Amino acid sequence: MRDAWRHSVAEFIGTFALTFVGSAAIIHSRVTGSPTGLTEVAFAHGLILAVMVSALMRISGHFNPAVTISMLATRRIEPIMAALYVIAQFLGAIAAGYALKFSFSDATFTATRGGGLTIALDVTGGQAFLVEAIATFFLVFVVFGTAVDLRGPKIGGLAVGFVIAADIFAIGPMTGGSMNPARSFGPAVATGIYEAQLLYFTAPITGALVAGLLYEFLFMRRGREPVDHGELRP
Numbered sequence: 001m002r003d004a005w006r007h008s009v010a011e012f013i014g015t016f017a018l019t020f021v022g023s024a025a026i027i028h029s030r031v032t033g034s035p036t037g038l039t040e041v042a043f044a045h046g047l048i049l050a051v052m053v054s055a056l057m058r059i060s061g062h063f064n065p066a067v068t069i070s071m072l073a074t075r076r077i078e079p080i081m082a083a084l085y086v087i088a089q090f091l092g093a094i095a096a097g098y099a100l101k102f103s104f105s106d107a108t109f110t111a112t113r114g115g116g117l118t119i120a121l122d123v124t125g126g127q128a129f130l131v132e133a134i135a136t137f138f139l140v141f142v143v144f145g146t147a148v149d150l151r152g153p154k155i156g157g158l159a160v161g162f163v164i165a166a167d168i169f170a171i172g173p174m175t176g177g178s179m180n181p182a183r184s185f186g187p188a189v190a191t192g193i194y195e196a197q198l199l200y201f202t203a204p205i206t207g208a209l210v211a212g213l214l215y216e217f218l219f220m221r222r223g224r225e226p227v228d229h230g231e232l233r234p
Helices: 002-032 037-056 065-073 079-103 106-111 125-148 158-175 181-191 197-219
Strands: none
Touching: 002 037, 002 079, 002 106, 002 181, 037 158, 065 079, 065 125, 065 181, 065 197, 079 181, 125 158, 125 197, 181 197
């Protein structure tokens, strides 16, 4: 029971930090209209995730329901524990949304939609689904390659933070770059604006499942590599 609480609290803290810092950066960017706003938002998400994953990966380190579901699909987490992770993640994101609401003036919070994510007017639902799924694929593939695979490079949360920042640079202007159902849901609850939440749920989970299953069954090494590894045979 103690381990369950420890994992749950770690997931709550990590997801709270990601949502709070990421959304706060979006709020400041929208208020100031900074020409470097996308850079600030991308680095804010990437940096906070890198340090929180590094700090808490000994205990958990998912901070994302899509990541947890990919771990469940590859049997790397028990169903009960996965459910606790996801609950803690959503609670952390919602708590962060309300913390932001109390940290900014009503006018600022309302005008910036609490740092919530939106789909650009010139982006169709299909395009938004595709880019969110692809971006989450990259994220989960990196998670498996650096954190799950025991033979992968042990660089803490650095790789995860980098891929998050890169994804936001790529698709941030299109969808905000969620890749995380909890991260987009927290500000939505605090503002009462639930626009595109179904897409922000389904697209990241789809991309995460494809990445997790692909890495697990194609790239994960389960024994000693053959001496002729890499050679192609006719």
